[in-house]
Amino acid sequence: MNFLTRATAYGLICLAWIIAVWLALEAGTSAYLWWTVNHNEYILVDRGLKSPPKDPGFPLPGAHPTRRTANLSAGWFDTQPMPGPDWAIPRLNEDEAAVEKRRVIFPSLSESDRHYFAALHNDLVCVFDRNGMITQRYGHWLREGHDNIETFFRNAKTSTETHYGEYHLTGGGFDLLMRIFFYASPADSKLYGFLNIESLLLDHFSHDLPESSPWEIPFFRYKKNLRDAYTGLGTHHVSTNHFGYRGADVSIPKPAGVFRIVCIGGSTTEEGEENATYPKLLENRLRSDFPGKAIEVVNCGVSGMTTVRHLLKLAEYLQFEPDLLIVYEGVNDICHELLVYWKYNRTFIQRLMEYSVFVENVLNRWMFPADEAIYHDLSSLTVAHIDVIRRAAAQAGVRTVVCGLASPDWPVLSRAERDYLDYRMRGFCAGKGHMTAHVYHHMAALLNSALKDLCRREKLLYIPVEEEITGGLYFFSDNCHLRPNGIARKAGVIADALRPYIEPALK
Known part of the structure; x- marks a missing residue:
């Protein structure tokens, strides 16, 4: 048996052992999870399969x-x-005109105030340059599919002028119309897109609730x-x-x-x-x-x-x-x-x-x-x-x-x-x-x-x-x-x- 054959055999044996150990760990973990769900007294009480004891006997914790x-x-x-500016005052039941009036102030703000504005008013903001490229983002982007949200802005943008653009988010029976406000700033010739996606989601989930x-x-x-x-x-x-x-x-x-x-x-x-x-x-x-x-x-x-x-x-x-x-x-x-x-x-x-x-x-x-x-x-x-x-x-x-x-x-x-x-x-x-x-x-x-x-x-x-x-x-x-x-x-x-x-x- 030459060296290559022996090395291959030893490698396959090691791989088999690794697979066997891994399968044992998987099986052992699954078995332990099953055992705890069916035997842990606290879990059984939580599942309604056992009456809670009159005195559970939990130990009194000590100081740390x-x-x-x-x-x-x-x-x-x-x-x-x-003190602060008027745009930084949260307001109840703002109508669309009031929201637009507030948003057109955004390009004139400092960088720190832009971040504060976007967070305070729950706006996702994308800034487009003259070539239609997104150069800056503001707001809460730490969310699933954050990289796709930029696509929503691009697909909704139909002009370089101030306008409302629409994009339908669909899939799995989900259909959400996202209406994005685009403001063309004359000060810097950039286009600012505003989307309050959290409000749209909440409005969507409020529909068709049972009366109870x-x-x-x-x-x-x-x-x-x-x-x-x-x-x-x-x-x-x-x-x-x-x-x-x-x-x-x-x-x-x-x-x-x-x-x-x-x-x-x-x-x-x-x-x-x-x-x-x-x-x-x-x-x-x-x-x-x-x-x-x-x-x-x-x-x-x-x-x-x-x-x-x-x-x-x-x-x-x-x-x-x-x-x-x-x-x-x-x-x-x-x-x-x-x-x-x-x-x-x-x-x-x-x-x-x-x-x-x-x-x-x-x-x-x-x-x-x-x-x-x-x-x-x-x-x-x-x-x-x-x-x-x-x-x-x-x-x-x-x-x-x-x-x-x-x-x-x-x-x-x-x-x-x-x-x-x-x-x-x-x-x-x-x-x-x-x-x-x-x-x-x-x-x-x-x-x-x-x-x-x-x-x-x-x-x-x-x-x-x-x-x-x-x-x-x-x-x-x-x-x-x-x-x-x-x-x-x-x-x-x-x-x-x-x-x-x-x-x-x-x-």
Whole structure:
């Protein structure tokens, strides 16, 4: 047997062993996932196959002094209202003429103001030169199919003059008419295209809803004056006020002497029994801490909200005339926006690994960009949008407070808790990609780091909720939502941080 024959034989044997080991890993991972779904007590309770125990016996988590945040406090007077241009004021129910009038100002703005304008008004903006080439882009482009959106602009553009162009986005029974405004700027002879794709998508999804649906627009706005309506999410029911939010009705204009706080976020702000949401518990606590003071806390949390969608509702939040905004947001940006974006932009090798159950569940971190790239994307999406909210609120004389995202403390979790949280994560991200609970915890930590950097830079109060709500299923019902004791703990943490901060305003 010559050398080439022996080398070929050894190579085939090694390849066979590699394939055998890989198949064993795939089979072992699949078997383990099946076993956990059918034997993990937490999962069985979640599936309704087992009654929850009267005392689940979750261990009380301990403190984590290594996670303590330092030097991120702020005083009430550290952040002052700041003047701004008229185009930077969010407005309710703008008609087409008002939107056009605002957009034609865009070419005269500085580069930084152009980015702020596009983010604040949720516009995707493409700038065409005289040769019809796109030279600049502004707005939120961290989305699936971002490279195709430029094609929408090119196909809709029918002239070098000011006009409206149309493009139909179709496929899979989906037909969305995108109407793009093109403005020919006489100042620089460029053509500016404007598309608010998020508003078009929300309008599209609001059509043909069943009468029993609690949604006016799914995962954006509930119907007004609901009473114990089923949301379609687990066992969750909601009642809403005449603005479509949970809690008591809100008076507009705000009565004299009232200190009003507006809490914005997604399901992690909305969650809880009717009188046991964190905004309601926070209101009770602050009224107790400041007897005789008229303090209102408005719960503007809506399941499924992202920071992009909060910008669309910013004028709505500001109509409540708040003295303070509390932002607890980022979960849906990670799991519904960036997860899809990262999946869309995977390398060829990562796309091949999508077919591996072992890689997707055991080596899941391999399926995502490096930490530096993730931090950049989180800063460009979530943090940038929160900063836009902060800036627009400041122009209206409203201060903003930012909360860190709480997530289960992975190193201290039991194996059963980890398997349950992975199971819940698979359901939460279904249809968008796959992210394990461990990877999500890492993403949340990176986001909290970016939020702290924002608060240092802008001298905002940062409330480290993630440092005070630790451990596993004692406080958490899944990777981001809290049990009633966790919601109460969250309200207490925020109240403790706010007490010295708002005291000067209540004197």
